[in-house]
Amino acid sequence: QVQLVESGGGLVQTGGSLRLSCAASGRTLAMGWFRQVPGKEREFVAGMTWSGLSTNYADSVKGRFTISRDNARNTVSLQMNSLKPEDTAVYFCAAKSRGLIGTKSLAVGAQYDYWGQGTQVTVSS
Numbered sequence: 001q002v003q004l005v006e007s008g009g010g011l012v013q014t015g016g017s018l019r020l021s022c023a024a025s026g027r028t029l030a031m032g033w034f035r036q037v038p039g040k041e042r043e044f045v046a047g048m049t050w051s052g053l054s055t056n057y058a059d060s061v062k063g064r065f066t067i068s069r070d071n072a073r074n075t076v077s078l079q080m081n082s083l084k085p086e087d088t089a090v091y092f093c094a095a096k097s098r099g100l101i102g103t104k105s106l107a108v109g110a111q112y113d114y115w116g117q118g119t120q121v122t123v124s125s
Contacts, residue, residue, distance in 0.1 A: 001025075001026070001114075002024050002025055002095055002097055002113070002114045003024070003025040003026075004023070004024055004025075004094070004095055004114055004116035004117075005022065005116060006020060006021070006091065006092070006093045006116045006118065006119040007020070007021050007023075008020040008021050008077075008119065009091060009119030009120045009121045010120075010122070011122045011124065012083055012121075012122070012124070013124050014083065014084060014123055014125050016083050016123070017080060017081045017082075017083065018083065018121060019078070019079050019080070020033065020077065020078040020091055020093075020119060020121070021075055021076070021078075022075060022076045022077070022093030023073070023075045024074040024076075024095050024114075026074070026097065027074065027097065028050060028074065028095040028096060028097050029049065029050050029097060029098070029099070029100075029101065030047060030049045030095070030096040030101045030111075031047070031048060031069060031076040031093065031094065031095050031096070032046060032047030032048070032056075032093075032095075032096075032106055032107075032112060033045040033046050033047070033067065033076075033078045033091055033092070033093060033094070034092045034094060034109060035087075035089035035090065035091045035092065035121075036092065036118075037088070037089045037090075042092065042109060044056075044058050044106075044107040044108075044109065045057070045058055045061055045065065045078070045091070046058065046061065046065055046066075046067040046078060047094075047106030048067045048068070048069055048106070049101065049106070050071065052069065054101075054102070054103040055067060055103075055106075056106040056107050058107070060086075061080075061087075064080065064081050064082045065078060065079065065080050065081070066078070066079045067079075076093065078091070083121075083123045084123060085123045085125045086123075087121060087123050088121060088122050088123050089120075089121060090118040090120050090121075091118060091119050091120075091121050092115055092117075092118045094112035094114065094115050094116070095115075096112050096113055097113050
């Protein structure tokens with residue numbers, strides 16, 4: 001069982017930056033970030049394999065968000081720059097601890113075994 005704890009959410013103005021972090025209690029093969037707005041389905045934001053060789057980003061965040069991980073600390077971070085009001089959502093950290101995963105599959109929520117509780121990100125206009 002892997003527990004995930006997110007931190008770093010908050011309120012920021014349009015154009016601002018936030019950095020989310022997620023600490024995992026055990027070894028993971030891949031980690032990712034998803035987000036959800038009330039009334040809508042959870043959507044993929046960014047993902048990365050343990051090696052760091054494969055990363056995947058949603059088109060809506062490419063060039064603005066950067067995912068990174070510290071394997072020694074079992075943490076994954078999401079640096080979010082140039083934030084927009086449409087980035088407002090609850091952001092969830094996810095981890096995969098079994099099996100292989102390809103670059104495209106990083107965007108599939110069902111590929112992940114564990115999920116964090118979520119952290120609110122609000123971007124004011």
